[in-house]
Amino acid sequence: MPIDRRxxxxxxxxxxxxxIGLVCVGFLTIYSATYxxxxxxxxxxxxxQFYWFLFxxxxxxxxxxxxxxxxxxxxxxxxxxxLVLLAVVYFIGHSGGGSQRWIHLGFFTLQPSELAKIAxxxxxxxxxxxxxxxxxxxxxxxxxxxxxxxxxxxxxxxxPDLGTAIIIVVLFFSLILMGGLRVRSFLALAAAGIAFMPxxxxxxxxxxxxxxxxxxxxxxxxxxxxxxxxxSKIAVGSGRFLGKGFLNGTQNRLDFLPAQHTDFxxxxxxxxxxxxxxxxxxxxxxxxxxxxxxxxxxxxxxxGALLAFGVVAMFFWQAVINVAMVTGLMPVVGITxxxxxxxxxxxxxxxxxxxxxLSVSMxxxxx
Amino acid sequence: xxxxxxxxxxxxxxxxRTQLLVALVCIIFLFLFVRLLYLQVxxxxxxxxxxxxxxxRLKKVPGTRGMVRDRRGQLMxxxxxxxxxxxxxxxxxxxxxxLRRLARYLGRxxxxxxxxxxxxxxxxxxxxxxxxxxxxxxxxxxxxxxxLDLPGVSMRTRPxxxxxxxxxAAHLIGYLGEIGPRQxxxxxxxxxxMGDEIGQAGLERRWEEYLRGQSGGQQVEVDALGRRVRIxxxxxxxxxxxxVMTLDRDVQHAAQEAMQGKEGAIVALDVRNxxxxxxxxxxxxxxxxxxxxxxxxxxxxxxxxxAHPMNNRAIQGQYPPGSTFKIVLSLAALEEGxxxxxxxLGCAGSMAFGNRVFRDWKKEGHGSVDLRRGIxxxxxxxxxxxxxxLGVDKIAKWxxxxxxxxxxxxxxxxxxxxxxxxxxxxxxxxxxxxxxxxTPSIAIGQGYVTVTPLxxxxxxxxxxxxxxxYKPWFVQRVESLDGAVxxxxxxxxxxxxxxxxxxxxxxRNALADVVASPEGTGGAAKSPLVRxxxxxxxxxxxxxxxxxxxxxxxxxLIRDHAWFVSYAPVENPxxxxxxxxxHGGHGGSAAAPxxxxxxxxxxxxxxxxxAPTEKEPAGQKLARAPVDDRAD
Numbered sequence: 001m002p003i004d005r006r007x008x009x010x011x012x013x014x015x016x017x018x019x020i021g022l023v024c025v026g027f028l029t030i031y032s033a034t035y036x037x038x039x040x041x042x043x044x045x046x047x048x049q050f051y052w053f054l055f056x057x058x059x060x061x062x063x064x065x066x067x068x069x070x071x072x073x074x075x076x077x078x079x080x081x082x083l084v085l086l087a088v089v090y091f092i093g094h095s096g097g098g099s100q101r102w103i104h105l106g107f108f109t110l111q112p113s114e115l116a117k118i119a120x121x122x123x124x125x126x127x128x129x130x131x132x133x134x135x136x137x138x139x140x141x142x143x144x145x146x147x148x149x150x151x152x153x154x155x156x157x158x159x160p161d162l163g164t165a166i167i168i169v170v171l172f173f174s175l176i177l178m179g180g181l182r183v184r185s186f187l188a189l190a191a192a193g194i195a196f197m198p199x200x201x202x203x204x205x206x207x208x209x210x211x212x213x214x215x216x217x218x219x220x221x222x223x224x225x226x227x228x229x230x231x232s233k234i235a236v237g238s239g240r241f242l243g244k245g246f247l248n249g250t251q252n253r254l255d256f257l258p259a260q261h262t263d264f265x266x267x268x269x270x271x272x273x274x275x276x277x278x279x280x281x282x283x284x285x286x287x288x289x290x291x292x293x294x295x296x297x298x299x300x301x302x303x304g305a306l307l308a309f310g311v312v313a314m315f316f317w318q319a320v321i322n323v324a325m326v327t328g329l330m331p332v333v334g335i336t337x338x339x340x341x342x343x344x345x346x347x348x349x350x351x352x353x354x355x356x357x358l359s360v361s362m363x364x365x366x367x
Numbered sequence: 368x369x370x371x372x373x374x375x376x377x378x379x380x381x382x383x384r385t386q387l388l389v390a391l392v393c394i395i396f397l398f399l400f401v402r403l404l405y406l407q408v409x410x411x412x413x414x415x416x417x418x419x420x421x422x423x424r425l426k427k428v429p430g431t432r433g434m435v436r437d438r439r440g441q442l443m444x445x446x447x448x449x450x451x452x453x454x455x456x457x458x459x460x461x462x463x464x465x466l467r468r469l470a471r472y473l474g475r476x477x478x479x480x481x482x483x484x485x486x487x488x489x490x491x492x493x494x495x496x497x498x499x500x501x502x503x504x505x506x507x508x509x510x511x512x513x514x515l516d517l518p519g520v521s522m523r524t525r526p527x528x529x530x531x532x533x534x535x536a537a538h539l540i541g542y543l544g545e546i547g548p549r550q551x552x553x554x555x556x557x558x559x560x561m562g563d564e565i566g567q568a569g570l571e572r573r574w575e576e577y578l579r580g581q582s583g584g585q586q587v588e589v590d591a592l593g594r595r596v597r598i599x600x601x602x603x604x605x606x607x608x609x610x611v612m613t614l615d616r617d618v619q620h621a622a623q624e625a626m627q628g629k630e631g632a633i634v635a636l637d638v639r640n641x642x643x644x645x646x647x648x649x650x651x652x653x654x655x656x657x658x659x660x661x662x663x664x665x666x667x668x669x670x671x672x673x674a675h676p677m678n679n680r681a682i683q684g685q686y687p688p689g690s691t692f693k694i695v696l697s698l699a700a701l702e703e704g705x706x707x708x709x710x711x712l713g714c715a716g717s718m719a720f721g722n723r724v725f726r727d728w729k730k731e732g733h734g735s736v737d738l739r740r741g742i743x744x745x746x747x748x749x750x751x752x753x754x755x756x757l758g759v760d761k762i763a764k765w766x767x768x769x770x771x772x773x774x775x776x777x778x779x780x781x782x783x784x785x786x787x788x789x790x791x792x793x794x795x796x797x798x799x800x801x802x803x804x805x806t807p808s809i810a811i812g813q814g815y816v817t818v819t820p821l822x823x824x825x826x827x828x829x830x831x832x833x834x835x836x837y838k839p840w841f842v843q844r845v846e847s848l849d850g851a852v853x854x855x856x857x858x859x860x861x862x863x864x865x866x867x868x869x870x871x872x873x874x875r876n877a878l879a880d881v882v883a884s885p886e887g888t889g890g891a892a893k894s895p896l897v898r899x900x901x902x903x904x905x906x907x908x909x910x911x912x913x914x915x916x917x918x919x920x921x922x923x924l925i926r927d928h929a930w931f932v933s934y935a936p937v938e939n940p941x942x943x944x945x946x947x948x949x950h951g952g953h954g955g956s957a958a959a960p961x962x963x964x965x966x967x968x969x970x971x972x973x974x975x976x977x978a979p980t981e982k983e984p985a986g987q988k989l990a991r992a993p994v995d996d997r998a999d
Contacts, residue, residue: 178381237413237414237417240408270403275407282399282400293392309388
């Protein structure tokens with residue numbers, strides 16, 4: 001397919017640069033997190049992550065090349081495939097870390113709940129692409145989005161992958177708000193959500209309930225989940241202004257941090273690079289969000305703006321919830337730090353998402 | 368600031384929303400920024416202090432496991448405090464020197480303590496090495512008093528399971544052991560972690576969730592030498608619930624004593640509800656060995672023992688019932704009308720049937736025999752004929768109705784069902800019809816028939832209580848620490864068999880005469896304190912060729928198994944006891960006295976009869992003299 005020269009000239013280089021910058025911070029931190037002091041070398045995970053990044057780069061360029069108007073056509077098929085994969089995981093999935101999240105595909109394992117985040121963004125973008133009714137959508141108009149989000153959220157929740165389920169629900173609300181929800185409906189929904197909480201709580205696994213209670217009152221479980229939060233806070237706090245230096249983080253080194261190369265990678269980074277490092281990392285993320293929102297604002301049409309918004313919302317919520325969790329502001333729910341945390345499915349998903357942003361950005365002048 | 372210029376085509380409503388979003392992103396990122404500023408800059412010094420040498424340690428204290436008591440509140444299993452000796456090398460400047468010093472204080476070889484430290488290459492820093500489990504009191508005192516010389520050495524108190532009487536009812540209660548990697552995977556969600564103990568068998572496993580309690584612990588801040596500076600958080604451990612069994616400790620003890628040095632099983636049930644009063648499988652294992660951590664050598668010892676001490680013979684041993692099966696035959700024959708109580712059949716010492724000759728245990732024969740004499744003298748020829756009149760399928764119907772040939776459903780793992788054959792089974796198993804010539808063997812409890820001792824006790828209970836088959840149970844209550852009932856268990860009827868008037872009376876009278884009558888085969892169970900009803904049995908292990916040989920002369924392994932099944936008191940039955948002594952020879956001499964002892968102990972514990980004297984009166988053995996010693 002010949003690519004319009006104008007598309008290349010409008011390629012959003014700053015956005016790509018910011019994404020690659022974040023990925024590079026990820027390499028360094030994964031290297032440090034998996035470095036063994038007894039053997040004086042890192043495990044191969046940083047290198048593995050690099051290969052995933054290369055794969056993600058191809059995926060990103062493919063997504064960027066795709067005219068985003070095709071979302072209208074591919075949204076439901078993607079949604080359907082995701083649903084099937086989640087069901088497969090539930091029945092035959094590989095069990096790891098106490099829950100079923102992966103499917104073995106020979107050379108790698110697929111985590112369909114990552115795909116679910118993309119699927120919900122695409123499906124809702126398709127739904128909201130037409131002009132909103134005057135005054136905005138009322139809840140009665142929105143049975144379809146609810147029908148779409150329900151199975152995805154439930155299937156991820158029962159894996160159990162509370163973190164991704166939360167992201168899916170948060171994305172859903174972000175998108176219907178952006179899509180144009182009436183203020184009255186929004187209030188009604190919020191009220192219903194609060195009423196639903198006890199029911200949702202009922203379905204949580206005991207250890208997930210523990211985490212919520214531990215968050216609300218860390219003294220409740222100082223030996224279990226509370227211990228993780230405290231060790232994570234010690235790691236972040238002891239980084240102080242300038243950090244302990246690359247490969248010098250003791251909390252990380254001595255295995256006091258849980259999931260140090262995935263969910264708690266920010267703690268490893270904060271310990272070694274200190275407040276200055278964290279500030280730079282936050283600025284990097286902030287700049288990425290703003291660049292993303294600029295794509296939303298400059299999008300040519302509604303479908304493009306919604307797609308771009310969905311991607312930004314995904315990055316934003318994951319980054320914010322992850323940092324808040326690691327610094328003890330929120331319960332530990334198992335959400336990765338986008339583009340930094342180790343994980344193939346997560347990396348490819350995020351790169352595809354960046355590809356969608358680029359696709360919208362590049363086509364803002366074409367007709 | 369970045370300008371959010373928009374094209375004409377941009378939906379106008381999105382412009383305002385995007386501006387709101389930018390504001391939202393700014394606010395939330397500012398929030399995170401403030402949080403990091405607080406953690407890293409304002410509070411950074413404190414966290415740095417905590418992170419140096421990682422000053423915060425976890426000391427986990429498992430909840431004290433609940434106790435196990437018998438029906439009268441007597442202790443069966445409890446937990447006692449014990450001390451483990453720990454060492455954290457990172458807390459010591461010269462770990463090896465410290466260990467050598469410790470060895471000198473304890474009077475142990477230095478290498479013995481240094482070795483685990485040197486070998487442990489994969490230990491995570493600040494993880495403790497366990498130098499000794501359950502160390503003695505002297506060592507505790509020595510370590511405490513030299514604490515200053517021994518940086519990094521500490522002690523941990525742990526409750527250790529204590530099975531009284533070196534493992535009373537070991538097969539019923541089971542044992543506790545460290546959680547295995549595979550169990551850990553499935554149990555992680557219930558809050559187990561590495562090194563925790565979990566019930567591995569028997570009651571300890573089935574009642575795990577009640578017994579276990581909740582572990583507590585401390586989040587402790589330590590100084591550079593690993594000494595406790597202050598407790599940051601403490602979670603009190605919650606002791607587990609206590610379990611009250613239906614067992615009677617005295618009866619169990621008596622039964623175990625009786626089985627000392629023998630192989631076999633004793634089961635005692637309360638005939639009125641199916642509660643287990645005692646269950647012995649001999650030889651047994653010592654659960655205390657598992658509680659302190661079984662060594663590979665000990666484990667191999669148990670596994671390779673020819674006598675299989677880990678097997679619970681009471682529910683897993685499948686034996687031919689021998690002549691005890693004649694009880695089932697009698698009930699079936701009376702119910703089906705195959706015979707009347709006064710039907711006389713001839714016994715000439717053997718019976719030819721088909722092309723085989725079936726022998727009686729008494730070569731010269733019993734003459735003309737009715738039901739009472741058939742049971743009392745255990746006449747084989749009489750029951751060969753009764754069996755032929757009934758046919759195998761009717762025998763099977765009544766045996767199964769009384770609970771034989773199927774699992775009783777007792778709350779223990781790996782119960783065996785035994786086997787009650789019928790023509791349909793034969794066809795399925797061997798693709799052959801049932802041959803009439805096979806029935807006589809079945810009639811005297813040989814051939815394909817096998818039963819477990821528990822099933823025999825259950826059958827005897829049904830005879831005693833009028834036909835109700837209960838599911839055997841051995842835990843009656845779960846109690847909280849203050850004695851409040853958390854869960855209660857009760858009898859569960861599996862089925863009720865209704866008998867014609869007279870059937871039970873006839874059989875019961877005959878069973879009483881087996882013990883009471885001078886010509887009965889069970890005279891050894893006769894007690895001056897209580898009237899006992901029972902039936903002897905001798906299960907052939909090896910097919911006997913030619914003339915009968917005195918079984919005492921046979922090599923041990925092919926000697927017959929001795930059975931005695933019984934209940935008492937005859938007038939108002941309370942307890943049923945089944946005894947099997949493997950390779951014990953004859954039921955009358957090897958098994959019956961054990962049943963008597965168990966029954967007497969039970970009734971004495973109930974206060975219904977005076978305590979039995981330990982030594983049998985000298986005349987007792989002579990009283991049985993007229994009875995043929997091979998009597999069965």
